Amino acid sequence: xxxxxxxxxxxxxxxxxxxxxxxxxxxxxxxxxxxxxxxxxxxxxxxxxxxxxxxxxxxxxxxxxxxxxxxxxxxxxxxxxxxxxxxxxxxxxxxxxxxxxxxxxxxxxxxxxxxxxxxxxxxxxxxxxxxxxxxxxxxxxxxxxxxxxxxxxxxxxxxxxxxxxxxxxxxxxxxxxxxxxxxxxxxxxxxxxxxxxxxxxxxxxxxxxxxxxxxxxxxxxxxxxxxxxxxxxxxxxxxxxxxxxxxxxxxxxxxxxxxxxxxxxxxxxxxxxxxxxxxxxxxxxxxxxxxxxxxxxxxxxxxxxxxxxxxxxxxxxxxxxxxxxxxxxxxxxxxxxx
Amino acid sequence: xxxxxxxxxxxxxxxxxxxxxxxxxxxxxxxxxxxxxxxxxxxxxxxxxxxxxxxxxxxxxxxxxxxxxxxxxxxxxxxxxxxxxxxxxxxxxxxxxxxxxxxxxxxxxxxxxxxxxxxxxxxxxxxxxxxxxxxxxxxxxxxxxxxxxxxxxxxxxxxxxxxxxxxxxxxxxxxxxxxxxxxxxxxxxxxxxxxxxxxxxxxxxxxxxxxxxxxxxxxxxxxxxxxxxxxxxxxxxxxxxxxxxxxxxxxxxxxxxxxxxxxxxxxxxxxxxxxxxxxxxxxxxxxxxxxxxxxxxxxxxxxxxxxxxxxxxxxxxxxxxxxxxxxxxxxxxxxxxx
Numbered sequence: 001x002x003x004x005x006x007x008x009x010x011x012x013x014x015x016x017x018x019x020x021x022x023x024x025x026x027x028x029x030x031x032x033x034x035x036x037x038x039x040x041x042x043x044x045x046x047x048x049x050x051x052x053x054x055x056x057x058x059x060x061x062x063x064x065x066x067x068x069x070x071x072x073x074x075x076x077x078x079x080x081x082x083x084x085x086x087x088x089x090x091x092x093x094x095x096x097x098x099x100x101x102x103x104x105x106x107x108x109x110x111x112x113x114x115x116x117x118x119x120x121x122x123x124x125x126x127x128x129x130x131x132x133x134x135x136x137x138x139x140x141x142x143x144x145x146x147x148x149x150x151x152x153x154x155x156x157x158x159x160x161x162x163x164x165x166x167x168x169x170x171x172x173x174x175x176x177x178x179x180x181x182x183x184x185x186x187x188x189x190x191x192x193x194x195x196x197x198x199x200x201x202x203x204x205x206x207x208x209x210x211x212x213x214x215x216x217x218x219x220x221x222x223x224x225x226x227x228x229x230x231x232x233x234x235x236x237x238x239x240x241x242x243x244x245x246x247x248x249x250x251x252x253x254x255x256x257x258x259x260x261x262x263x264x265x266x267x268x269x270x271x272x273x274x275x276x277x278x279x280x281x282x283x284x285x286x287x288x289x290x291x292x293x294x295x296x297x298x299x300x301x302x303x304x305x306x307x308x309x310x311x312x313x314x315x316x317x318x319x320x321x322x323x324x325x326x327x328x329x330x331x332x333x334x335x336x337x338x
Numbered sequence: 339x340x341x342x343x344x345x346x347x348x349x350x351x352x353x354x355x356x357x358x359x360x361x362x363x364x365x366x367x368x369x370x371x372x373x374x375x376x377x378x379x380x381x382x383x384x385x386x387x388x389x390x391x392x393x394x395x396x397x398x399x400x401x402x403x404x405x406x407x408x409x410x411x412x413x414x415x416x417x418x419x420x421x422x423x424x425x426x427x428x429x430x431x432x433x434x435x436x437x438x439x440x441x442x443x444x445x446x447x448x449x450x451x452x453x454x455x456x457x458x459x460x461x462x463x464x465x466x467x468x469x470x471x472x473x474x475x476x477x478x479x480x481x482x483x484x485x486x487x488x489x490x491x492x493x494x495x496x497x498x499x500x501x502x503x504x505x506x507x508x509x510x511x512x513x514x515x516x517x518x519x520x521x522x523x524x525x526x527x528x529x530x531x532x533x534x535x536x537x538x539x540x541x542x543x544x545x546x547x548x549x550x551x552x553x554x555x556x557x558x559x560x561x562x563x564x565x566x567x568x569x570x571x572x573x574x575x576x577x578x579x580x581x582x583x584x585x586x587x588x589x590x591x592x593x594x595x596x597x598x599x600x601x602x603x604x605x606x607x608x609x610x611x612x613x614x615x616x617x618x619x620x621x622x623x624x625x626x627x628x629x630x631x632x633x634x635x636x637x638x639x640x641x642x643x644x645x646x647x648x649x650x651x652x653x654x655x656x657x658x659x660x661x662x663x664x665x666x667x668x669x670x671x672x673x674x675x676x
Contacts, residue, residue: 135584146521149529183484183572191487191569215573216580231529232573234521235553239574242554243581246473250616254609264605271592271599278588 001031002319003097004295004312005090008038009065009083010104012302015042018103021308023050026057028309029316035090035097037062038083062086065104068301072107076115088112091294098319099295101286101311103303110147113289113296120324122331124155126291127230128298129163130237131171131284136221141167141176143227145287146234153197156180160207160227161330162290167224169321170288170314176224179213181232187211193229201227206330215239244279282307285314290327295319339369340657341435342633342650343428346376347403347421348442350640353380356441359646361388364395366647367654373428373435375400376421400424403442406639410445414453426450429632436657437633439624439649441641448485451627451634458662460669462493464629465568466636467501468575469509469622474559479505479514481565483625484572491535494518498545498565499668500628505562507659508626508652514562517551519570525549531567539565544668553577582617620645623652628665633657 006022008015015038022034033056036043040061047057064082066075079085084104091100100117102109114126127144134140143163148155160178167173180201182190187198189212201209213223215236228236251272255265265272277283282300285307289296295318299311318324344360346353353376360372371394374381378399385395402420404413417423422442429438438455440447452464465482472478481501486493498516505511518539520528525536527550539547551561553574566574589610593603603610615621620638623645627634633656637649656662 135588149521149532181573183487183569191567194487194569214580215576216583218577218580219584220580229529231521231532232570235519235570235573236577238553239556239577240581242556242558243578244585245554246557247582247585247613247617250473251613254613255606258609261606261609264602264609267602267605268593268599271596271602275585275589275592279585 001033002029002316003033003035004315005035005037005087005097005100006308006312007083007087007100007102007104008036008043010067010102011299013304014103015046017303017305018308019043019046020050020305021303022057022312023047023052024305024309025312025316026052028313032056032312032316034312035060037087037090039063060086060090066108068105070105070108072105072111075105075108076112084108084112088116092116097294099297099315101297101299101308101315103299103301103308106298109296109298110289113292117292117294117296119291120293120328120331122335123291124158125151126289127159127162128287129166129290130287132219132237132240132281133278133284134219134221138173138221138224139171139284140218140221140223141225142233142237143225143290144230144233145237146230147289148230151193151229153193153200156197156227156229157200157204158291160201160204160209160225161334162327163225163227164207165326165330166288166290166318166323169323169326170317173224175208177210177222178207178225178227179210179223181215181226181228181236182212183214185212185214206333241281248276248279283310285310288314288318293324295324339371340367340654341371341373342653343373343375343425343435343438344646344650345421345425345438345440345442346374346381348405348440349637351642352441354384355641355643356646357381357384358388358643359641360395360650361385361390362643362647363650363654364390366651370394370650370654372650373398375425375428377401398424398428404446406443408443408446410443410449413443413446414450422446422450426454430454435632437635437653439635439637439646439653441637441639441646444484444636447634447636448627451630455630455632455634457629458631458666458669460673461629462496463489464627465497465500466625467504467628468625470557470575470578470619471616471622472557472559476511476559476562477509477622478556478559478561479563480571480575481563481628482568482571483575484568485627486568489531489567491531491538494535494565494567495538495542496629498539498542498547498563499672500665501563501565502545503664503668504626504628504656504661507661507664508655511562513546515548515560516545516563516565517548517561519553519564519566519574520550521552523550523552544671579619586614586617621648623648626652626656632662
């Protein structure tokens with residue numbers, strides 16, 4: 001049995017998308033139990049639209065909502081009755097609850113998860129690991145992608161260990177090829193951080209370190225995991241998403257510029273729909289915050305029902321593969337060898 | 339009169355592309371004089387294929403070539419007779435020479451330009467400023483993009499001032515909208531460097547600072563200049579190029595997967611050729627190394643004749659607009675106000 005709390009408010013399409021996503025996930029995973037947090041009346045009204053196994057779904061009333069424009073540390077202190085903070089409290093206090101899925105404020109989720117749920121013993125900083133599709137049909141993880149903008153080589157080492165376990169547990173990637181994001185592939189390249197981190201990663205036996213990689217290789221499929229500080233990781237993922245989206249927009253505009261192009265595009269309609277789908281980051285689930293005592297999945301703010309369902313699926317997979325236990329064990333091993 | 343030295347060796351398509359590029363530029367700019375460095379016999383043989391005004395072209399024999407795999411600092415010491423080092427020496431010693439265009443080793447060019455040509459008085463670090471096209475038809479500069487991986491807020495301020503002048507001089511951008519690359523747009527966002535740099539940029543009167551920007555906005559056309567350390571700038575430009583190229587490759591593969599798509603693509607043939615052209619960074623000239631005493635343009639290693647021509651065009655424009663003089667003046671002003 002996997003028990004997940006779904007924060008139903010804070011996203012662009014919440015609560016509808018979050019509720020429908022939870023209902024869909026319940027349908028797909030008979031071993032799943034979901035707790036929805038948020039305004040109980042609104043959630044109840046929305047639930048009436050769906051058929052589901054009510055014995056596996058409960059609602060926890062939380063009338064307030066934390067918006068993305070609020071200062072995270074203030075918001076999590078002042079809005080104890082928000083859908084996010086009620087969800088966090090459930091995860092913290094209820095031993096039967098395994099994790100949380102939220103599509104709300106990223107900053108508030110990081111702060112609340114770190115301060116209230118807490119880090120696993122030995123983890124210096126929890127880190128985000130979003131997933132992108134590669135051109136070879138697989139996926140690539142990027143850790144960290146923004147939770148920690150100032151990091152040390154030791155933190156990068158932990159990111160690599162945690163994210164490698166995550167890719168194994170949630171995506172079945174065997175011995176993930178982990179590379180250090182750098183400005184060149186030679187092992188002498190980079191800033192002070194990268195130069196110091198390279199030997200630390202190279203000597204870490206619990207990861208499959210393949211050396212440095214350049215940003216242009218992200219989608220090539222030659223790497224399973226990009227290890228980076230949160231600043232460069234954030235630039236990497238946002239510029240990739242930005243370039244793909246801008247290019248699709250440009251293609252669309254150009255197609256409409258001439259009738260013959262429109263005719264051609266008509267014949268390729270299904271292909272373009274598939275490309276759009278391929279580029280839609282909502283199809284690849286959420287960004288997991290690694291290093292906390294329980295599972296934390298951050299869905300994109302623009303998540304629809306399908307992407308919320310994906311986030312819950314990720315949580316189920318991670319729970320079934322005992323990701324938390326494996327990270328805890330890895331951290332313990334590291335302490336013993338130090 | 340603009341006098342430019344063209345290093346004819348070191349690029350993927352050199353010396354042919356470099357020589358043809360120089361000949362084409364001579365044809366376009368009657369006020370241009372070119373000096374080609376490299377193996378004189380090979381250059382002479384190649385020149386026979388073209389018609390040009392021989393009174394404006396000369397050749398400086400340099401039998402050696404510095405390859406991209408060599409250690410820059412060693413190579414520039416040991417290979418005094420390389421096409422790059424002969425070019426650099428001409429730029430350094432000959433007052434009538436205004437600058438250099440090279441498609442060879444980036445590291446060797448940075449080292450040689452900094453050590454031999456030298457920095458303008460007051461410039462802490464020369465910085466690269468490559469140019470990308472935006473979706474609104476204009477261009478966007480990224481400074482620094484890799485010459486300096488460890489920087490200070492003061493260096494970022496200088497990058498912003500120099501690159502703003504460059505965009506004005508070479509691309510006619512009036513009062514370029516300069517933004518600090520960051521993980522969010524709020525002025526409190528970022529790592530220690532960004533937090534310290536923000537007020538420094540905001541108080542710099544010689545630039546049009548518009549605040550923080552996120553990586554996904556790079557191609558939007560809402561910014562003319564991205565100010566960043568070389569590490570994040572390198573990630574930004576390489577991931578953007580990588581994403582665009584991988585997407586074009588995927589489109590091509592998908593088109594060939596079904597006959598109906600091939601038919602559709604046939605109708606859109608010209609459009610796809612234009613997209614490919616649009617994405618081809620070789621069409622946007624080279625990356626200029628700002629802050630040296632003379633003009634330094636680094637063409638992409640895979641430059642063809644058209645892109646070498648573009649690089650020389652950039653040098654001509656910068657010379658005509660007296661970019662070096664304007665940067666020198668800006669640095670002097672800064673010293674006086676300090």
